[in-house]
Amino acid sequence: MKMPDKPIYITSPLLPSLEDLNRELKIIFSSKQLTNMGNYHNLLEQKLKDVLKLKGSLSLFNNGTIALMIALKVLNLAQGSEVITTPWTFAATPHCIVWNNLKPVFCDIKRDSMCIDPSQIEKHITKNTSAILGVHVYGFACDVEKIETIAKKYNLKVIYDAAHAFSSEIDAIGIGNFGDISMFSFHATKLFNTIEGGALAYPDKNLERQIYNFRNFGIRNEELVEEVGINGKLNELQAAVGLLNLKLFENEKQKRAKLKDFYDKTLSKIIGITIPKLASNIKNSYQYYPIIIENNFWTSRNELYDILRKVNIFTRKYFYPLCSDYECYKNLPSANAENLPVANELKNKVLCIPFYGDLPISIAEFICYKIAGN
Ligand SMILES: Cc1ncc(COP(=O)(O)O)c(C=O)c1O
Structure with missing residues (x-):
């Protein structure tokens, strides 16, 4: 057998044809709306709700990391409180905890799914614990039922890093329906990508307004800035790539x-x-x-x-x-x-x-x- 004549990496980005992309770019360029929740952005948001089988809401972001930072922010966890998470993940997961002035507490994983081991969570719970942040690593799924039972017992929020889990399902239910908020990444390495991008999925529609604000500098309208937001907006070119990749x-x-x-x-x-x-x-x-x-x-x-x-x-x-x-x-x-x-x-x-x-x-x-x- 012959070795490949060029490097073979673990993944290769899903890309639409240049012809298809050019057609969309022409429309975007002539509209002159390049970002700020334009038509492509809003259409992608709608379509993803169906594709991911979500019963609640979905908000798009410029990447998964900013999305996860906002997920932790919008849940209003007590300043300095502890978030139980897994060491078996990408750097962004614990970093988002720390960027929110929260403390990561590492819990071991299960050998079969390599996701957080629910049987090890309770021993980490203290009076300062505010949330559990599980990761559906590789697109495998956390034990969402057991995690929910623990969270209910101790009144904790549950966030899932579903960066790897685009279109994963548990009992035919879209994985973004579990927990308080789930984050998806649409980075170029992911099954579905918008080059850079991400989304939050959340069952509680009451979070919609604040998530919108946090994503847009806290600006509600021209004359009203409601809170200290950040720039988390996905632009129209990213959304166009996403809409084309959804077909693929x-x-x-x-x-x-x-x-x-x-x-x-x-x-x-x-x-x-x-x-x-x-x-x-x-x-x-x-x-x-x-x-x-x-x-x-x-x-x-x-x-x-x-x-x-x-x-x-x-x-x-x-x-x-x-x-x-x-x-x-x-x-x-x-x-x-x-x-x-x-x-x-x-x-x-x-x-x-x-x-x-x-x-x-x-x-x-x-x-x-x-x-x-x-
Ligand atoms: C498990 C995990 N969490 C978070 C992220 C961050 O997502 P993004 O690159 O979209 O910011 C990634 C990877 O990219 C990831 O693999």
């Missing part, structure tokens, strides 16, 4: 589902590889394809990463380092490795391998061939 993402998902079948069948034959299995009531977003390199695999995760790199296959160690290992968090009491045994074990074992619809099957075969030790 289902097909992309089908292609990824086929690729997943191939990887599952081929890699499950290799000793020492565990492929995370989703519960049957969860619909996957096919955001990433993680594998666990167990101790009885023929080499270590890090060596496999290096071996693949040398043959133009660029995998990612999501999530190494853990957020709890970052300079800015490593001294928190909850960052102690003894508190996070599963996350600390898996940070040396998980590898996300190339996973996108246009990945040629010959390259997927080559990746499996190398993983098998050839």
Whole structure:
């Protein structure tokens, strides 16, 4: 088998045709409305509510990080209070907590879903706890029922970082319907993208006004500034890309589902590889394809990463380092490795391998061939 002649990354952005995009750009350019909640923005907001099967509201943002910052802000959590979250995520998750003057408290994850482990949450609850921030990592789903039960018992808010979970479902319910607020990211690396972008989904329509304000400097109208907002607006060009990509993402998902079948069948034959299995009531977003390199695999995760790199296959160690290992968090009491045994074990074992619809099957075969030790 031949190594690819160009670098193969773990994902490749879904892009509309230039012809289609140009058609929309002509309309936007002649309208001269480039941003500030224009027609494309409003149409995308409407369409996403259906696509994500939301019963409540949806607000678009210029990226997922600003959206998550506003989610934490709008819930009015007590200043300086603690938010229980997971170290198994991208930097933005704990950073948004800190940017809100709140304190992240790291809770361990489950080995199967790699999402926050509900059985470990209660031991972190103190009189200062105000919220739980779970992450539907890779598009797998948190145990939303158990998290809701705990949140009700202790009167906590629940926020989900659903950056990876575009169109994931639990029991055929859109994943954005759970918790108080969910954040989706539409970054170029995501299944559905607007180049940069994001959204908040929330069942409580009463939050709509404040979320609108926070996204727009707190400005309600020309003469009324209601609060200290920020600039979180998605522009018309991003919205146009989003509207075109909405027509493409289902097909992309089908292609990824086929690729997943191939990887599952081929890699499950290799000793020492565990492929995370989703519960049957969860619909996957096919955001990433993680594998666990167990101790009885023929080499270590890090060596496999290096071996693949040398043959133009660029995998990612999501999530190494853990957020709890970052300079800015490593001294928190909850960052102690003894508190996070599963996350600390898996940070040396998980590898996300190339996973996108246009990945040629010959390259997927080559990746499996190398993983098998050839
Ligand atoms: C889990 C997670 N949370 C938050 C973000 C931040 O989203 P954005 O890049 O849209 O700001 C990302 C990634 O991009 C992510 O992977």
